[in-house]
Amino acid sequence: MTSNPASAMALKAPSKANTLASLQGKLQSAVMLPQLTVSLSNWLSSPESCLNQIVQQFSGMVAVRSSCLNEDTELQSNAGKYLSLLNIPVNEQALSKAITQVFASYGTPQSEDQVLLQPMLSQVAGAGVAFNTEPNTGAPYYVFSIDFSGSTDSVTSGADASIQSWYVRHGSTPEAQWQQQLIILFSELAELYPAQPLDLEFAFSGEQLVLLQLRPLVLRATMQTQTTSVNAADYQLELACISKKLQRLQQRHPYLLGNFTMFGVMPDWNPAEIIGTKPKPLALSLYKELVTDRVWATQRHNYGYRDVQDHPLLLVLGGTPFVDIRVSFNSFVPASLPEPLAEKLVNHYLRQLHATPALHDKVEFKIVLSCFSFDLDQRLEELQHQGFTEQESQCIGQALIQLTSNIMADQQGVYAIDVARIEELSRRQQTIIQSDLNKIDKIYWLIQDCKRYGTLPFAGLARAGFIAIQLLNSMRDSGLLSTENYHAFMSGLTTVSSLMLADKQKLQASEFIEKYGHLRPGTYDINSPRYDKDPAKYFSAEHDDKHQMPEFSLSLAQLNAINQQLKHYGLQCDAVALFNFIKHAIEAREYSKFVFSRSLSDTLELIDALGSQLGFSRSELAYSDIKDILRLQSTSHSAHATLSSSIALGQTYFQMCQQIKLPALIRSSTDACYYQLQADEPNYITNKAVTAPVCTSLSPEALKQTIVFIEAADPGYDWLFSHQIAGLVTQYGGCNSHMAIRAQELGIPAIIGAGEWWFRHWQQARLLHIDCQSRKVDMIR
Template identity: 45%
Template sequence: MILEFGTKAETLATLNKVKLSAKIPFSIYFSYKEWMGGNHGIIKSVHDNILGRLIVRSSCMAEDSHSQSNAGAFLSVANVEFGFLESAIEQVFSSYGEHPDDNDQVLVQPMLEHVVLSGVAFSHDPSSCSPYRVINWYEGDNTAFITSGCGGKIWISSSHVSSDKIENPYISQVIKLIDELLVYFGGVPVDCEFAFTKSDDCLTLWLLQARPLILKSRSDPDHEHYKRLRQIADKVELGMSEHPFLMGKRTVYGVMPDWNPAEIIGLRPKPLALSLYRELITDSTWAYQRNNYGYRNLRSFPLMLHFYGMPYIDVRLSFNSFIPANLPDNVAGKLVDAYIDRLLDKPYLHDKVEFEIVYSCYTLDLHQRLQSLKNEGFSEREISTITEHLKTLTNKIIDPELGLWKEDASKLDILKERRERLLQSSIGKLDTIYWLIEDTKRYGTLPFAGLARAGFIAVQFLKSLVSVGVFTQHDYDCFMNSLSTVSGQLSHDRDILSKELFLNKYGHLRPGTYDIESPRYDEAPDLYFDWNSSTSNAASMSSPFSLTLNQMKSISALLRDHGLKPDVVGLFDFLESGIELREWSKFEFTRNLSDIIALVGSYGESLGFSKSEMSYCDISVFKELQVGAMDPVDAIRRSIDVGMSRYKDSLKIILPPVITSPDDVWAFELSEANPNFITQGVTTGHVVTDSNKDHFSGAIIFIQSADPGYDWIFSYPIAGLVTAWGGANSHMAIRAGELGIPAIIGAGEVLFKKWSSVSRITINCAAKKVDILS
């Protein structure tokens, strides 16, 4: 028997007649016509049948239909005492409009008592339209918490996961209920509200509402969805075993550990962006740099793989690459396994692995930090061995005369000179694209990777100065604010340069550095800047920082006692240069990258392809066209078709930020992240997204990533910044700290969605706290 949806009240009444694993509260409902015809009998019926407090709920003809849900559009009144019942009913009918339809209804039920958990559940994910059971719940007695948009926990599982396979008893029962509703309503996607009550240790599931779930397109057949997830799970399974050339018994996959793809190209990048990131960095450049700087040789291992176009970092590879090259294999393997166990224990640290999980360099507080290894089975001798190898490696990097970062910095001038020669030459676009790619790897991303490593080491060393008591947090902040960065220079130049000169210098930047569909600054300058006002957030170019005599003496003694090569002057030259050059090298190599993307777009346009179409093209096709004689239209069209198909598949898949086993592909809880709070400040403001720049003044701006192309945001007088993705050492973290703007970098999907859906918040960075005001 296939049931039909009706109004809220009618659907519950229909479901009350069939066998369900959930209970439905006793209900009395009536139409507007019946109410206006005389309400005495209705009031008496409620009095005679329902004891205690009541909830008066909307059940309008305009809600819960197959075409629109109008969820939350009409009033419901909770905790109503019987004496106020008539008034509450009038309020609900009034919320339908000035002239309610005669058939509009109101539903009266008892207020549930001893509620321990409540939420909403979907049979399909509304965004992807795929058959995922999505459950959003809140632990507590407020049944309106989730429906009011205040967040809560989120569980996602494929329709192929049986309810009896799920350990959480709450989730298991709700999924069973969803499956029952799908059967009764003939497979029509369903949206329901539920609550659990607990009395005398007896747990009861209540169904509070069921309605059709309105999807923007039809869901794929279950077998197609299963096929995709099966292939991903099989790929993950391969990483759960040992590899002959790697330390560590198994791996973990994440969207943020090491080179942060979620931050730089997004969770579902178009194929051109994904292939460019692989080509320029994660296929080989990343490993060459690590090995050059004294870490283990991981050459020929691609760091990033993708699941139907969704990029993930192979964490075992990353952790191997942070091991000093000459560390004995037995200690190295033990260390990699310890790192992986730490991440498995605290997966929310996936965007902080270098600060919270691995030991990638020597610092003044390393001895104290390494003590935790004793609890992980390491002997004093092994810890001493790790210490000495990290010290040797670090000395090689920070050497004041022969430091590896100095050679990397010199390559940026070669990159610039070769780029100018290429762009002024008469070679064709394909040759120019090819050589810009090769030069970007050799003279751009390779030295950038090295300078980024130097920057990470510099920040860790600065933090250790705080840890050992030589610096206060204020000293640390003052040093960071004293640095001359690209962002600071941009803000300064925005005020003093003409529009033409400014765009000549910074015009290659774009939000979404690898995204061909994101306009460069010089392609849409008025989209990003208000040329009639100054940059209100622009800090002075830099505030001088100086050490006290006591600090210099303390640091000098520490360097000597720890066996580190530089003197105080040499150390601070490294600390300053490492952080500054990280930003400048990124600025320079993205000139090449931006020109590559522009040439790909113009070449495609010459063959009749739009930028949107070219975003689905893999960059490898241009390398093939450069070396072979073939029909370029046919080659690009085939690449676009393959890329478009894969991208469409990626939109139908939901995966967790950290995948620890094949089971995570099928079902997972989206846990809250551990965000990075920048500055010690407090700020309050309205929540505004980056697409609404007219309301930036005094607002807290929400953007997906900490991409440097979003630097234009700081030309407005914003009150704060929140990003979904980004690490403590990301570009926007440094920039916010430099300007003293309270910011949250890397909020994660759950918190970002929660905070961005409200109107006004307060961010307290010192307390690491966010308050929702409205």
Template identity: 35%
Template sequence: MNKDYIENFDDFSDKEEIKLISTKANTLKVLEERITKAKVEPMLIIIARDYRMNKSEMANEISKTFKGEKIVIRSSSTNEDCLKKSNAGHYTSVLDVDSSDTSNIISAIDIVLESYFSDMDDISEQQVLIQHQAVDVAYCGVLFTYDIQGQRPYYLINYDDTGSTDLVTSGRGGKTLWIARNIELSQLEEQWRNLIVAIDEIENIFKIPLDIEFAVNKNNEVIIFQARPLVANFSNIKNVQGTIKNFYGKIEDLKCEYKDIKSVIDGKNMMFSDMAFWNPSEIIGTSPRTLDYSLYRYIITSEAWNQGLVPMGYRQLNDELMYQIGIKPYISLDYSFYSLTPSKIDEKLATKLVEFYKKKLKKDTTAHDKIEFEIVYSNFDFNTENRTKELLDNGFSKEERQQILESLKELTVTNIKNHKQISESDNEDIKHLEKTRKHIVENDMESEDVNKIVEDILELLEDIRIYGTPQFTRQARMAFIARAFCSSLVDSGWFTKNEIDQFMKSIATVSSKFEQDYQKFSVGKMSRNEFNNKYGHLRSGTYDIRTDSYNQMVFRPAVGHNKVQKVKEEFEGLNSEKLKEALKSIGLDVTPKDFNLFLRTSIEGREFFKFEFTKSLSLVLDLIQMLGKLLDIDRKDLSWISAYDFKECFYLNNEQMGKKLNAIIVNNKKHYDKYLNAILPDVILDITSVSVIPVNEARPNFITSKKVEGEVVNLELETDEDLMDKIVMIPKADPGYEWIFTKGIKGFITKYGGVASHMAIRCAEFEIPAAIGCGEKIYDYASKINYMELDCANGIIKEGLQCEDLRALITQREGVNQYGDPTDVLEAAYIRFYELLGFIPQPASNHVKNVGKLFERQCDLLIVAGGGALPVKYYDRPHNEELQPYRDVMEEKLIKHCIGEGIPIIATCRGMQYMNVLFGGKLLYHPELKVERPRSVDHEVYLVEEDRTIWVNNFHKDVIPIDGLASCFKPLAIDRENQTIEAFGSDEMKVLALQWHPERKFETANALEETRKLVVNFIQKHIK
């Protein structure tokens, strides 16, 4: 559609068109004179020198020009919006200025000019832009004419449709849309068509990649606020005309792949989702390698997905469920909707239902990962009567609705009553897998016969496909029905959420057993071999050969480090009397006893069957690794082989097999690389979805009703990080991450995963607050947070309370290196704790001569660290501890300087004790306490002003007696049993002193948060 004005950056400066771009105001003036497809709001440009000579006169002129309407006072510096740098958002602009109030105008202009001084000494020739403020805005945002970083020919639009004109540019929100530059205008909705036409006109003026701020009003008029060179990573855009041409070919190939997939139901193209039903994005990722995808297809989505459902009373469909567009896996929504419809419903009505479901999803594509809960009627529960009323408003007759209800009820009751028998039969099948595994492990694991290994791989895969995954799909559907019942019991008011949560926690799954066994292993009551025999097959990527199984991972027993989960309480089930009434109300012919049993055993069964069939799958991956070693193929390269390729290798010798597989690896890697940077949506509605790609903001599935705050650890980036008391993020809710629940985590977030996913069940079981299936946008936002608030009750994920860019000096221990030279020593935990509060901590050396130099730059806080003893003169009795004379001198100077200058101080442990004795207080050396306080064991302290107790850690032996506090301080926390001061402070001196260590570990749940609140409250009170 558009000419691609993207050439060598070196050539841009020679273009005549480049000379049209200067400041924001001047560039808008150029556009105002040339564009016809959009408009620029009325504007005035003032020069700082002229304005400062006569502010009142200029303000009056502005007021007269804009006649009392709202205006925007905008920066227009020579240091922004130019070819070499954008400085976007660097200077201040002021919105909502009343043009009838000259004092407001002057104030706003002064604010803008003041912001120039951040990096300019002389601003006399700088401009300020005054514009009429746009009204009746339908949506607005920022548009990049190219994706320069990815070298991809797309328009990238970040926009907001709330009516605000600065939500996106201020970084506070907005939606995202990608549009391929070669799209036909006729394929675009009118709102985007008009915008792209306007942008095309601007591109024809400047002929370079642009960053454009825009709005579209309710009359569908396009308003341009700004147009500047897209300067980000210009070095990446040299010689890419060929790349862009190839990319257009790639987009067309993707469209062809989509068009070639036809439904066996009606012969038409289908709708696709990457997270519906068998959610591949959760299980194998959005860009799986060849082996991952092929294994998932081979054992589940080719046949087993439907084979397991048919005996339950669902419709038969002999076709594949999963397809690849490029390298992204998708689930057919048409097939999902059809196969989840009871077989007792006649074909005409079934296809009518499928069309209704598709129409419903189109209205809200964020439901694509929740189709069983929000789109499809796949079973009968306590909400079904109400949910199906919508059918009557969507072209269904009362008779059709009744047929649907009766079919759903019959299917559901039959499966509840037959569940025990079905499970027993499935259990017998799963034993066949164990028998095959045992034979292979005992006879073939040392084999060097490549043909025998291939034979074993194929035998295991066939076993899984026949005796494992159909059974698992059936058990998974049973578990879904159980979860739907539990959810609908709450929605319909029969039981509270807390009652259902208590029931869910009482269910003993594989995970709870794993937790117990891990604790046994940690204390030496279970050997590593015993642990591996049970759990060695698990891996963090169930289908990914590149990930280690638990057999291969290093597990360090962590006694005293892990929070021990609650032992399962005796819980007979949901109240029988209430359940009886509930079942009666919907005419479900099932006893409360059988119903309770079904709920419990179906949820347990799903986890058990998944646990069992993945044992065989893990063995397949082990055998493929064995094959790779014999053929000298690297483990990572094995991930490019398809499971289907092994059939073709069965009769080949070593040399032939190696040659064939290496050729396959090269071809598959080439195909993968071709499509790796292609942009594809979560949901494909039709062929236009390949070119117009919204980044949907998913609706996370929040688990529990708890609210927590904590440090965030992204396991993709920080694989070795200590997880205790952290909010942990992983992309996929994969069962191989089972080990996470042994680490005492505080919260859990995944990019992909449903409310009935493995990890959702685990989090409910262990009462861990979680947001499962956040989607790309929320997950990426959360990934940038260091300290997070996760409020599951209100569905909120946001940055926890933090300051911004504050600077702190922190004292250090005194030490000596191996050569006898003096050194400074500081625990990294201090840096991390205060960094998460928004500080940039700068260690102060004990050997600085000119202390005043440390305060030449901004200093918002002094942190007096702990560690070591004080000089003997400060104690009640002598000691032989190692002294730190340089540190003592330095800390005294720093403390007195900060108190004199009004700089707040937070002191910890030794630092707290030192401050007390410096101002006349007492200090006891290793006294015998009434109640012993062991090191690293938490104990309670009483908060004097708040009249409550909290738990704190303990890493000290010296104490301040309750009568030994310096008179200038007030007690904030005391150990009432031992009559010792645990924290003190002074509002006048701006001091907070803690005997415990906020930066070190706490054993007790929420203890760190309580201490953090004390510190945050102090900071908010004393640091502006």
């Protein structure tokens, strides 16, 4: 038994107890609790003496914590591996049982292993865990997780509590006093342990900061190397440029409605779902070129919305693609609305999102009025509660009804043209691939055709598909359809995904690969292997039939009720025509994506072939910029020199940007310095429940009957459904995404767009129970 005299100053101290003892009397910003340690050798030789000393020093309740010699080392953290017990009464029986249990949790304890005893802290205002380095990237950020409920272990135990998580960039001064106190503590610790990533547990007793535990934060060696190789001057310049750009873009723009703007990774064309929040330069530049620079706005205007064609949708900040939400909200306003009313509407949308940031991935369902829906009267009434006059709300309603009616009834106009364009692209693809053009020319013309005949019509068909989903959801929510009707309709859709599973059974292997081989999990990622490169990985031999659902049918009363509502709102169609439009629009959206992705996929393969010819690998080409490659078609620049320069620039910038953390929604320039991680409201798909093991691996043999966790709801991961997965959870993605529709169609319980906090929290479980109908998740450890 020892009373823990202060030892030499080193975080390499071989136990939790010794580390805390070495800090006694050395800190001004925090206090530490009194402590005693019991070594295994002393416990085995003289348990009565140990218990007697504990009873003499403590009263009330104590914490009996693990303090194993291999618990915290420079190379490995075993945080949470061993047992710690709280609220143990100070009596010999309870203490003896607790100490024995903690030692037993070590497996085969060594004689010098310890158990640490401390008094339970009373009047806990908040408790949590803090890092002085972002653990996933090694970036210079403080990471704070705190629970203000009064519990001292909810953060570390993973319990479902009101936990706040914060990121604070080094050198920033957050507003919260408790965060400032933790930064001061880390500053003190940095003098004692220079350049050491640290992990500490803390609590606040009143306003007093209490240090409960300190350990090394173990980072991978490769991560530490990448962190130190970033040029400090370039890094600080990028941070300064981000802050200046955010401040500048908050100003009014003469060609845009709205007094201010925000930036998000999920609204509208949700880049987080499609290319991720830190995409490689080639994927990012392709997405901008094919969709978000101009194509998206051109087609939205063609469908009856305001013209914002000269405004790129994406702004890249620190390597993260953000949607300029003011531009997006402008593009959702019907072109027929008078300017003053349109201005009022955009400002209303912006204020509503600013006040409810958790809706950033649901703006079209919860905030924006972009089309007719069967709950339009209620939504217009809500506008009147927000300061719109009855005349203004009716004007907005009529504009939405007319816009939707034009799209639904358009048999000869833009919607029909879009369908025809997609078929034209399918013909033109082979013309280019089979031509005698060189690789650079083929890349150029595949991209040009993809924009004109692929992503342009896809943007329109995606808009029609969204309107279809909105109509269907609103019929269900307003009682015109039952939940069973809704699921039966969705299950009856014939999409590319369902055709692919059927074709897997009836087509020869060569035919199947010819038809579907161009698909890849990361649609824009050159490093993501196509299906035809490794078909065994993506498709199991077992057939995963669609879940049997009743056929979609409506009663005469339901049809009459829907027809009455259509007549009430003045739409020039009946229920049969309505459902035909909904079915065709959803299926056409899926099909158009399938077709244009072949042009994109072939482009990536040609870039790889060009790079290979010039001595560049796929992994290197991922850092190039498509604009640099396209420029080769109209110049005499050296292809090797151009690619070499583009790759070098992309690698440097990408590596630096891994050290920059930004929130999913930026509401002010200070969010670039410190922000709270939002516990987003997830999108639950189907009304089913499932209990199954969690799977974070994409190895085919590991997938069967598991709940699979993938970061983005990229439709290229459709192959997962052929492996009889039990459920799906994605960090990013919306309820209108491809993967959401696919999961709905197959009747697979899914959570699409769980958000970063819940995604990381849930994936720690051994088993997970998802109840989509109750919108509830239980972790089963």
